[in-house]
Amino acid sequence: MPEGEANQAQSPLFDFDRLAISSGRWAGVDEAGRGPLAGPVVAAAVVVIEPEGLSGLNDSKKVTPKKRKMLYGEIIARQLVGIGFADEKEIDSINILQASLLAMKRAVLDLPLSPDGLLIDGTFTTDLPLSQKTIIGGDAKSASIAAASIVAKVIRDSWMEKMEIEYPEYGFAQHKGYGTTLHLQALQDHGACVIHRRSFDPVRRVCFGSGTLSNHQSKKSRNYEN
Amino acid sequence: MRIKPAKGEFYLSLGDRGEMIAAAYLTEQGYQILDKKVRSPFGELDLVARKRGRIIFVEVKTRSTPQFGLPEEAVDLVKQKQITKLAEWYLQKNKIENASARFDVIALIYDGVSIPQVRHVENAFEAQA
Numbered sequence: 001m002p003e004g005e006a007n008q009a010q011s012p013l014f015d016f017d018r019l020a021i022s023s024g025r026w027a028g029v030d031e032a033g034r035g036p037l038a039g040p041v042v043a044a045a046v047v048v049i050e051p052e053g054l055s056g057l058n059d060s061k062k063v064t065p066k067k068r069k070m071l072y073g074e075i076i077a078r079q080l081v082g083i084g085f086a087d088e089k090e091i092d093s094i095n096i097l098q099a100s101l102l103a104m105k106r107a108v109l110d111l112p113l114s115p116d117g118l119l120i121d122g123t124f125t126t127d128l129p130l131s132q133k134t135i136i137g138g139d140a141k142s143a144s145i146a147a148a149s150i151v152a153k154v155i156r157d158s159w160m161e162k163m164e165i166e167y168p169e170y171g172f173a174q175h176k177g178y179g180t181t182l183h184l185q186a187l188q189d190h191g192a193c194v195i196h197r198r199s200f201d202p203v204r205r206v207c208f209g210s211g212t213l214s215n216h217q218s219k220k221s222r223n224y225e226n
Numbered sequence: 227m228r229i230k231p232a233k234g235e236f237y238l239s240l241g242d243r244g245e246m247i248a249a250a251y252l253t254e255q256g257y258q259i260l261d262k263k264v265r266s267p268f269g270e271l272d273l274v275a276r277k278r279g280r281i282i283f284v285e286v287k288t289r290s291t292p293q294f295g296l297p298e299e300a301v302d303l304v305k306q307k308q309i310t311k312l313a314e315w316y317l318q319k320n321k322i323e324n325a326s327a328r329f330d331v332i333a334l335i336y337d338g339v340s341i342p343q344v345r346h347v348e349n350a351f352e353a354q355a
Contacts, residue, residue, distance in 0.1 A: 053339075073341035076250050080238065083253055110249075110262075112242050155253050162256030166278070 013143040014051060017119070020133060020142065024116030025049070027082070027108060028144025031100045031121070032152035036177030037187070037203050038170070038196045039160050041091060043103035044151035045082040046075060047115050048144045053078035057146055065157075072154040075147050082110035083155055092199040101126050107148075121145050167193045240336065244288025245272055248332040251344050257282065264316060271312050273332075281327045283313045285350075288334040297333035298347055307354045329353070 017026075031043040048054060053074055056067070063071065075081060084106025086099035094102070105126045108118060117131035121138035138145035157176050164173035170186045170193065177183070177195075179202055187196070187206045196203045238246070249259050257275040264271040273284040285305070287297035301309075306329070313327055331350040336342035 076247055077336070077339070077341050081246060081250060083250060083259075085253075085258070112238055112246050151250075155250065158254040159256055162254075165256075 013057065013141065013146055016141045017048070017143050020119060020135070021117070025113075026117045026119055026144065027080075027111060027115040028138070028142055028146070028148040029104050029107060029118050029120045029126075030139055030145050030149040030152055031103055032149070032156040033177070034096055034100055035179075036160075036175075036197075037179050037183065037200050038088065038172065038177035038193070039156070039163065040085040040087045041096065041100045041103050042152050042156035042159065043084045043086075043100065043107040044148040044155065045084075045104070045107040045111050045115070045118070046144050046147040046151060047080040047111065047113070048147065049080055050078045051143070054143055054147060057143055057150075063150070068150055069154055071147075071150050075151055079147060080111055080113060081151055082107045082112075083151070084108070084110055088195050088197045091197050095199070096197075097124070107152075119145055121149065163195060167195065169193075240288050240290060240338075241286075244334045244336060244342075245286050247334060247336070247342050247344065248284065248286040249273055251332065251346065252284070255346070261316075264312070266312060266315055268315075269308050269312055271309070271316060274316060279325065281317065281322060281325045282330055283309060283316070283327065284330045284332055285309055286332045286334065288336055290335075290337050292335050297335065298331045298345070298350065301331050301350065303354065306351045310353045310355070313353070327353070 025047050027045040027047045029043065029045045031041055033039060033041045056071055084103040086103040090102065091099040101124055104120065105128055108126065108128055119138065119142050120132055120134045123134050123136060125132040125134055135141055135145065139149040160176040161173045169190045171182050175183045184202060187202065192198065192203050192207050198204060198207055245262065249262060252273065252275050253259060257277045259273065259275050261274040264274060271283060272286040275282045275284060285301055287300050289297045309329060317325065317327065328349055329351050331347045333345045333347065334342050
């Protein structure tokens with residue numbers, strides 16, 4: 001595929017993947033939604049099997065939402081994609097870092113074919129029995145991580161938009177669960193809903209009247225809805 | 227654990243790719259995927275999902291071209307009966323009680339290159355005894 005190779009050569013993202021991966025098929029892994037006060041953390045794993053299908057890919061953080069959605073469609077049509085969630089209850093019980101690693105693990109296990117190794121954005125590896133490399137700022141260096149980052153972000157945003165229908169008071173379609181002024185005001189007015197992360201300070205303050213509760217107390221009070 | 231080294235070519239059949247795309251589509255729509263490719267002695271469930279406490283059994287049909295009939299037309303009465311039986315078996319096996327179930331079909335037209343067309347038919351058929 002000479003055309004594909006030309007595209008591949010043009011993108012510095014692909015050079016990185018070639019250097020990092022000496023052999024086999026590796027999956028890029030990234031997650032979206034560590035910061036928000038509500039909803040799941042969503043991870044994606046992508047094995048690039050048709051590089052020519054990723055010609056529009058660049059640093060995923062610089063992509064507009066419309067372009068991101070388009071790239072997502074191309075990725076899902078031509079690459080191997082796995083998706084993993086860890087929900088708000090898991091985040092509250094094992095903490096957000098462990099929950100994002102759990103989501104990543106699920107994303108890898110969700111791949112239709114198992115990869116030879118993982119390129120993971122960030123500094124932490126999963127406990128899967130696979131070769132793993134972590135890359136800080138990986139979505140700007142590796143094409144497979146950039147693709148995973150796009151998939152995770154599009155899926156999470158879209159999922160949160162659907163939550164607008166279930167919980168219309170909070171404006172999830174707008175802020176996707178992030179702690180914007182609008183979201184914090186809605187939390188004050190309506191209290192927390194089922195998908196809020198009760199271990200996150202702004203939510204905890206609303207639920208339990210104080211952000212300074214000790215861990216033990218807050219765990220105990222978590223059983224009570226508002 | 228399902229991790230095993232990939233043997234030979236990394237290749238996905240049209241059906242496998244269709245299931246991957248359908249699962250991503252459902253996730254986008256706010257569904258939670260409970261299971262994929264559930265195997266039993268009497269057949270396979272493509273996808274099992276949950277939304278608002280409801281269990282949804284999804285049959286995925288993928289075609290590379292719409293020329294020879296629409297994908298969802300492939301879910302005939304025989305297939306509906308089989309899926310119903312599989313659903314009962316699944317609910318029993320996983321001890322899911324008092325959940326309302328629904329049968330959906332996701333029809334995909336995918337030529338291997340362009341962005342696939344996805345059509346999701348909710349409540350495509352009723353349970354068939």
